[in-house]
Amino acid sequence: MNFPIYLDNNATTPCDPRVIDAMLPYFTSKFGNAASRNHPFGWVAEEAVDYAREQVAKLIGADAKEIIFTSGATEADNLAIKGVFEMYAQKGNHIITAVTEHKAVLDACHHIEKLGAKVTYLPVNNEGLINLEELENTITDATILVAIMYANNEVGTIQNMKAISAICKKKGTLLFSDATQAVGKIPVDVNADGIDLMAFSAHKMYGPKGVGALYVRRKNPRVKVTAQMDGGGHERGMRSGTLNVPGIVGFGTAAEICRLDMEADTARISKLRDKLETALCKIEESYVNGCVSSRLPHVSNISFKYVEGEGLMMGFNKNIAVSSGSACTSASLEPSYVLKALGLGDDLAHSSLRFGLGRFTTEEEVDYTIEAVSKTVLKLREVSPLWEMFKEGMDINAIEWAHH
Numbered sequence: 001m002n003f004p005i006y007l008d009n010n011a012t013t014p015c016d017p018r019v020i021d022a023m024l025p026y027f028t029s030k031f032g033n034a035a036s037r038n039h040p041f042g043w044v045a046e047e048a049v050d051y052a053r054e055q056v057a058k059l060i061g062a063d064a065k066e067i068i069f070t071s072g073a074t075e076a077d078n079l080a081i082k083g084v085f086e087m088y089a090q091k092g093n094h095i096i097t098a099v100t101e102h103k104a105v106l107d108a109c110h111h112i113e114k115l116g117a118k119v120t121y122l123p124v125n126n127e128g129l130i131n132l133e134e135l136e137n138t139i140t141d142a143t144i145l146v147a148i149m150y151a152n153n154e155v156g157t158i159q160n161m162k163a164i165s166a167i168c169k170k171k172g173t174l175l176f177s178d179a180t181q182a183v184g185k186i187p188v189d190v191n192a193d194g195i196d197l198m199a200f201s202a203h204k205m206y207g208p209k210g211v212g213a214l215y216v217r218r219k220n221p222r223v224k225v226t227a228q229m230d231g232g233g234h235e236r237g238m239r240s241g242t243l244n245v246p247g248i249v250g251f252g253t254a255a256e257i258c259r260l261d262m263e264a265d266t267a268r269i270s271k272l273r274d275k276l277e278t279a280l281c282k283i284e285e286s287y288v289n290g291c292v293s294s295r296l297p298h299v300s301n302i303s304f305k306y307v308e309g310e311g312l313m314m315g316f317n318k319n320i321a322v323s324s325g326s327a328c329t330s331a332s333l334e335p336s337y338v339l340k341a342l343g344l345g346d347d348l349a350h351s352s353l354r355f356g357l358g359r360f361t362t363e364e365e366v367d368y369t370i371e372a373v374s375k376t377v378l379k380l381r382e383v384s385p386l387w388e389m390f391k392e393g394m395d396i397n398a399i400e401w402a403h404h
């Protein structure tokens with residue numbers, strides 16, 4: 001077994017070696033600019049980009065012409081939200097999203113609010129799902145976009161995209177989805193799911209960092225976004241800038257591997273995830289966060305009550321890489337806004353760990369993790385006054401805490 005063990009595949013994934021092999025020639029002998037129309041170096045690069053565009057499109061059931069390559073999902077999120085806001089300004093200025101979206105979506109929404117947009121941030125239930133009735137009632141004549149993520153990066157909850165798109169269709173509003181965590185992991189089909197714009201990223205699906213895509217529907221309806229990057233008019237005028245040819249080739253290869261291996265990968269990885277989760281839930285006072293019946297197959301987010309996630313991680317983080325439910329901001333440890341939106345108190349949010357398994361996770365690594373995490377939780381609880389009080393039957397929620 002190689003240390004450290006990587007269980008943070010929601011943050012990023014390693015490149016599949018097959019992806020690297022496909023990319024390498026495009027750094028050296030095939031280094032051309034895909035926009036160079038008058039010599040073979042350009043043609044070779046353009047051909048490679050066209051092929052990758054087909055591979056990426058096929059993974060999501062789209063047409064190659066509907067793929068706009070970007071630098072990643074953050075850029076695609078920004079292009080979708082700001083681009084629709086500008087392009088459809090005549091129609092209205094209202095956008096609907098949810099409180100558990102990725103910061104790239106939330107901050108793009110905050111940005112356009114300063115430019116006159118009205119944004120509704122829908123709450124979620126304790127599993128992380130939006131309320132469909134509430135969504136429908138929130139859509140007005142001024143609504144130009146509904147932006148709901150396909151699957152959440154912290155807890156893995158998968159939204160009911162088909163039901164959401166049916167509502168959007170009925171009300172005549174566009175649907176954008178940040179599907180960065182879903183694409184390549186679970187079947188995503190823009191037509192079956194009724195999605196008009198969709199963001200995703202290569203480095204979350206065993207491709208390279210710095211490349212992603214925005215899917216933009218071309219018919220029923222034909223969707224357009226105003227470019228946020230002006231220049232040479234690349235990507236049908238929606239995203240200027242010399243294409244990252246090696247990155248795009250890697251993205252295409254990664255997409256094809258995901259498409260071909262998805263079933264086998266999911267079967268293997270979800271079995272390991274379930275083994276991990278079942279074992280860790282044998283620990284007293286541990287709680288799974290998210291929606292167990294509609295969840296990404298490789299994610300498990302668990303709160304171990306009465307221990308602190310960051311402290312827990314320090315117990316083993318030289319050997320195991322995971323994420324905790326506390327986001328480290330400059331001055332303090334803020335509990336995750338996603339977990340808080342699911343209704344977790346600060347204590348449960350702070351005591352959570354996110355395990356993100358992946359294509360290269362082994363059973364041996366899972367077994368080691370079960371041992372190490374269980375031991376650390378028990379050890380920390382032994383020295384925890386809260387745990388002692390809980391064990392003595394005190395009602396800890398009744399204690400008055402000093403607030404600062």
Ligand SMILES: *Cc1c(COP(=O)(O)O)cnc(C)c1O
Pocket residue numbers: 010011071072073074075077102104149151152153178179180181200201202203204210211212
């Ligand atoms: C990782 C992630 C992003 C950001 O993607 P980048 O390609 O790193 O910019 C956006 N949304 C979600 C849901 C993500 O998980």
